[in-house]
Amino acid sequence: MTAIATQDEQGIRIEEALRLRFAERSTAAEVYGEPFAGLWRSAAAHATGGKLIRPRLLLDIHRALSPDSRRRDTDTAVGIAAEIELLHYAFLLHDDVIDGDLYRRRRPNLIGTLAHDGGARDDLHWARSSAILMGDLLLATAVLGFARSRVSTAARLRLLDLVEHTIVETVAGEHIDVGLADGVIVPDLRTILAMSTYKTATYSFSLPLRAAAVLAGASVEVEEDLSAIGRHLGLAFQLQDDLLCIFGDAEAHGKDPFSDLREGKETAIIAYARMTTAWTKIAPRFGTADLTTEEGLHLRGVLRECGAEGFVQSLVADELAAASEILTAAEETRTMSGDVVTCLRTLLARVEGRRS
Amino acid sequence: MTAIATQDEQGIRIEEALRLRFAERSTAAEVYGEPFAGLWRSAAAHATGGKLIRPRLLLDIHRALSPDSRRRDTDTAVGIAAEIELLHYAFLLHDDVIDGDLYRRRRPNLIGTLAHDGGARDDLHWARSSAILMGDLLLATAVLGFARSRVSTAARLRLLDLVEHTIVETVAGEHIDVGLADGVIVPDLRTILAMSTYKTATYSFSLPLRAAAVLAGASVEVEEDLSAIGRHLGLAFQLQDDLLCIFGDAEAHGKDPFSDLREGKETAIIAYARMTTAWTKIAPRFGTADLTTEEGLHLRGVLRECGAEGFVQSLVADELAAASEILTAAEETRTMSGDVVTCLRTLLARVEGRRS
Numbered sequence: 001m002t003a004i005a006t007q008d009e010q011g012i013r014i015e016e017a018l019r020l021r022f023a024e025r026s027t028a029a030e031v032y033g034e035p036f037a038g039l040w041r042s043a044a045a046h047a048t049g050g051k052l053i054r055p056r057l058l059l060d061i062h063r064a065l066s067p068d069s070r071r072r073d074t075d076t077a078v079g080i081a082a083e084i085e086l087l088h089y090a091f092l093l094h095d096d097v098i099d100g101d102l103y104r105r106r107r108p109n110l111i112g113t114l115a116h117d118g119g120a121r122d123d124l125h126w127a128r129s130s131a132i133l134m135g136d137l138l139l140a141t142a143v144l145g146f147a148r149s150r151v152s153t154a155a156r157l158r159l160l161d162l163v164e165h166t167i168v169e170t171v172a173g174e175h176i177d178v179g180l181a182d183g184v185i186v187p188d189l190r191t192i193l194a195m196s197t198y199k200t201a202t203y204s205f206s207l208p209l210r211a212a213a214v215l216a217g218a219s220v221e222v223e224e225d226l227s228a229i230g231r232h233l234g235l236a237f238q239l240q241d242d243l244l245c246i247f248g249d250a251e252a253h254g255k256d257p258f259s260d261l262r263e264g265k266e267t268a269i270i271a272y273a274r275m276t277t278a279w280t281k282i283a284p285r286f287g288t289a290d291l292t293t294e295e296g297l298h299l300r301g302v303l304r305e306c307g308a309e310g311f312v313q314s315l316v317a318d319e320l321a322a323a324s325e326i327l328t329a330a331e332e333t334r335t336m337s338g339d340v341v342t343c344l345r346t347l348l349a350r351v352e353g354r355r356s
Numbered sequence: 357m358t359a360i361a362t363q364d365e366q367g368i369r370i371e372e373a374l375r376l377r378f379a380e381r382s383t384a385a386e387v388y389g390e391p392f393a394g395l396w397r398s399a400a401a402h403a404t405g406g407k408l409i410r411p412r413l414l415l416d417i418h419r420a421l422s423p424d425s426r427r428r429d430t431d432t433a434v435g436i437a438a439e440i441e442l443l444h445y446a447f448l449l450h451d452d453v454i455d456g457d458l459y460r461r462r463r464p465n466l467i468g469t470l471a472h473d474g475g476a477r478d479d480l481h482w483a484r485s486s487a488i489l490m491g492d493l494l495l496a497t498a499v500l501g502f503a504r505s506r507v508s509t510a511a512r513l514r515l516l517d518l519v520e521h522t523i524v525e526t527v528a529g530e531h532i533d534v535g536l537a538d539g540v541i542v543p544d545l546r547t548i549l550a551m552s553t554y555k556t557a558t559y560s561f562s563l564p565l566r567a568a569a570v571l572a573g574a575s576v577e578v579e580e581d582l583s584a585i586g587r588h589l590g591l592a593f594q595l596q597d598d599l600l601c602i603f604g605d606a607e608a609h610g611k612d613p614f615s616d617l618r619e620g621k622e623t624a625i626i627a628y629a630r631m632t633t634a635w636t637k638i639a640p641r642f643g644t645a646d647l648t649t650e651e652g653l654h655l656r657g658v659l660r661e662c663g664a665e666g667f668v669q670s671l672v673a674d675e676l677a678a679a680s681e682i683l684t685a686a687e688e689t690r691t692m693s694g695d696v697v698t699c700l701r702t703l704l705a706r707v708e709g710r711r712s
Contacts, residue, residue, distance in 0.1 A: 025524075028524070029524075029528065032525075032528035032531075032532070032554065033532065033541070033547075035531065035532070035535050035540060035541060036528045036531050036532070039531065094488055094489070094492060097488065098481075098485045098488060098489075119539075119540055120538040120539060120540045121538050121539040122538050125454075125534075125538055126534065126535070126538040126540055129454045129531075129534045129538075130531065130534070132450055132453065132454060132488060133450070133454075133527045133530060133531050133534075135492070136450060136491070136492070136495055136523070136527055137523065137524065137527055139492055139495060139496060140495060140496075140499055140519075140520065140523045141520075143496055143499045143500060143503070144499060144503075144516055144519075144520050146503075147499070147500075147502075147503035147516055148513070148516060157504070160500055160503055160504060163496075163500075164496065164497075164500050167492070167493070167496045168381075168384070168385075168493065169388075171489045171492055171493055172385065172388035172392045174489060175388075175391065175392050175395065175485075175486065175489050176388070176389065176391070176392070178481075178482065178485045178486070178489075179391050179482070182476040182477050182478055182481055182482040182485075183475075183476060183477040184391060184475055184476045184482055185389070185391060191389075198388065
């Protein structure tokens with residue numbers, strides 16, 4: 001029961017921190033007129049109410065890394081956790097602009113909402129421009145949050161290096177992803193795995209884990225182990241996402257079935273299939289917007305038969321095993337405490353058991 | 357001769373600081389593959405070689421505010437000056453994406469260059485997405501530069517507040533500008549003057565002046581005076597830009613003649629004309645892409661006759677007078693030294709005498 005109560009308390013504190021940030025900025029925005037204040041309110045509505053995976057991850061590990069509650073600075077950790085959620089939303093906004101997406105998990109995203117408000121001569125231009133600008137504001141806000149954190153100078157400089165590395169790597173990943181979509185970059189397996197790590201694993205897993213280490217005053221060795229574990233779990237998570245999108249239960253996953261196939265998304269599954277003789281059966285209908293459900297089911301079958309599903313499943317298993325190995329070594333050398341290892345094993349099991 | 361030598365030395369130091377920043381990041385980007393490293397190199401080529409108006413302004417005032425060269429931290433000032441230039445370029449990149457511009461001062465901008473490289477399935481998508489991402493990187497880099505500046509904690513927090521205020525206000529100005537272009541916001545004179553102040557004056561004039569004040573350890577009063585002077589000079593500068601674009605020498609100004617009229621740009625000139633009976637003669641051809649030179653010359657004549665040119669010229673004079681008044685008061689109360697007043701009067705005279 002304690003764990004559940006703690007989980008709820010954690011969620012409430014992160015949500016409060018996020019709400020406060022948006023409330024302050026929405027109020028300050030009023031001096032610039034209603035459209036700008038309204039943009040802040042819309043962003044707040046879209047950016048809050050999520051699962052808060054990244055902030056929760058930071059707080060869980062932070063707690064495990066600093067067992068002495070009297071010396072644990074939870075306020076600062078909650079603050080940085082909230083900044084990471086803002087950074088996440090800034091990335092989502094610019095991704096949606098770049099991908100031309102108007103929906104996220106079947107509901108209109110910020111762009112979709114603004115475009116449907118009407119009143120503009122060019123609704124989509126107004127909506128996309130607003131999303132670019134709100135992404136800029138949230139990106140700057142998140143970096144400033146890191147810069148203002150009340151920690152020692154050494155810890156602050158480590159946090160600044162961390163957030164810079166994270167932004168560069170995430171943007172590099174997105175740039176490669178755009179290059180793959182636009183046919184500028186060859187979609188080989190190695191490139192796609194690197195892209196997935198850069199674009200997702202770094203900011204969604206390594207960043208919260210490493211930030212927790214810095215805030216808890218953990219050693220550079222622990223931070224490096226956490227960084228590597230984050231990369232493995234993050235890549236496993238993204239590969240699972242690719243699998244779920246094609247082979248999973250669309251209802252539970254919340255994505256349109258076969259949307260990746262319709263959009264011609266270059267994933268590890270597709271990269272593997274390209275190397276098999278089955279590709280001739282897939283190529284003609286891959287990346288066609290008018291793909292029917294029947295055709296989608298057929299492509300799914302071919303991707304299964306040619307071994308692409310099994311291959312990517314084995315990649316997921318490899319990544320989870322690599323994370324587990326680091327944990328075992330850290331346990332043996334006592335680099336990490338039992339609490340930290342348990343916390344990370346729980347996380348690992350959660351990724352492993354993921355079905356949606 | 358001393359003044360010219362100093363100007364040159366100043367330019368060289370700022371250019372070196374900018375080159376170093378881009379070189380470090382281009383090299384670090386190589387690990388993410390050639391397209392990403394290439395994007396950094398292209399951005400460096402486009403972002404350097406400019407007139408460095410903002411960095412020079414900061415360094416001029418910084419020197420005047422801290423006459424004792426032994427206590428003057430020019431290295432830090434050059435660093436912050438370079439970050440302001442990066443911030444400027446980040447804003448330009450996202451503005452160009454939003455406005456759909458492929459040229460700046462008649463030469464291809466970053467988007468135009470990338471789009472002409474060819475090789476992408478959708479050249480413009482690749483170019484614009486790259487520009488969004490590079491803008492994100494430079495925005496984060498600039499904020500991190502402010503955060504890492506080697507100054508006292510109090511000065512650092514003042515710099516962080518300053519850069520946050522600047523980003524919010526500039527983005528708010530751009531958001532209003534987009535709202536005007538898309539017909540979401542009513543183009544009345546008051547809104548257009550506010551938009552011009554937010555979008556241009558704040559980051560181009562107030563930011564370098566205020567940053568210099570913080571770095572030189574000047575009082576809050578001096579910083580506030582500099583902020584107000586920056587707003588007045590910046591608004592005057594933007595209004596002059598609007599005048600030059602319609603009535604000026606297109607060759608010297610470097611803009612296509614009548615481009616503002618073709619694009620239907622909502623400026624103070626147009627806001628005034630809308631309130632006169634002459635508007636019925638302007639409206640039918642305002643904002644038409646196929647405006648001929650003859651029609652442009654005709655519209656120019658009508659805008660002159662209806663008093664729009666003279667009205668905006670008087671606004672420019674008012675703004676310059678307001679800046680001058682603050683200087684006179686600061687001189688009388690000895691809030692500012694003679695050196696600082698002289699430096700700002702030189703700046704004022706330069707804006708006043710601007711012909712291109």
